[in-house]
Amino acid sequence: MDKQLGSPSYRPLYDQIKVLITQSLIGGEWRPGDMIPSEIDLAQRFKVSQGTVRKAIDSLATENILIRRQGKGTFVATHNQDDVKLRFLRLTAENGQKEILQNEFISCIKNKANVHIGKVLEMKAGATTIEVKRLLTFSGRPLIYDHIIVPAAPFKGLNRAKVEESNGSMYSMYESQFGVRMIRAEERIKAVAADAEVAKALGLKEGYPLLSIERVSFTYGDKPMEWRLGLCLTDDHHYMSELE
CATH class of the missing domain: 3.40.1410.10 (Chorismate lyase-like)
Structure with a gap:
């Protein structure tokens, strides 16, 4: 991700939301293992469509920053999970x-x-x-x-x-x-x-x-x-x- 997180306005809209979610992670609003707000709540918070939020979350999930759990919600990824604890050890x-x-x-x-x-x-x-x-x-x-x-x-x-x-x-x-x-x-x-x-x-x-x-x-x-x-x-x- 881009190191310049403070000025996302030049980015595509979903990427701006991705940066804002990441800023909340950096600030400690959601800790590893926490469930983040729903797509609807985040869409209301950032005043964008639910589809834009979904695209931002999909991108963060691809990067192993967030994890979707069917029927439960979206969670901040954590190294304490057995399936990712040693993912850098090959x-x-x-x-x-x-x-x-x-x-x-x-x-x-x-x-x-x-x-x-x-x-x-x-x-x-x-x-x-x-x-x-x-x-x-x-x-x-x-x-x-x-x-x-x-x-x-x-x-x-x-x-x-x-x-x-x-x-x-x-x-x-x-x-x-x-x-x-x-x-x-x-x-x-x-x-x-x-x-x-x-x-x-x-x-x-x-x-x-x-x-x-x-x-x-x-x-x-x-x-x-x-x-x-x-x-x-x-x-x-x-x-x-x-x-x-």
Whole structure:
């Protein structure tokens, strides 16, 4: 979505309503999991037709910001739902077997953003960040070395206890503990060799081939809120992506 949410007047009418609904989400009027007002109520509120509101909601539903539930209404999407809790995690066992995902904590420290992190998170180089390192284990086996950096201000209080309690789903924890919901992510994928630190953590030889997934995740208004580097062991797993 466009980052300039304050002046929607130049947009098509349904897109203006989409921006206004998003502004209400950013402002906290409707929280993740909440039911939003009906199309009729929103049409009266914004003084447009019900069809225009429906088109705006359809667009937000396509972007996984809202969820329609037949016979119940339209709800703000949440990472706490089982079917979306891990929707950004694409590492899948070759045999298709479901696995138990858990954290193994490594570290959580305050740091300063370097030039690259400052650029991708739209913050000044040298600004305070919180840096988390952990292992993700699949049915007890460590498969992903996870390196996460977020801006410190929106995540004040993020610590070891919260990382361990998240039990795999940082996005669910961001949402419930800090009111930050990740809407979408951009990824860059390439093959790399494990350095000494990562090899030791994953129980591999230094130089072992890994899949590197560099991800930037965005909240409402297309604001980048998390940089993440996942270094994945793919001997008997693959990265699965669904294209539309």
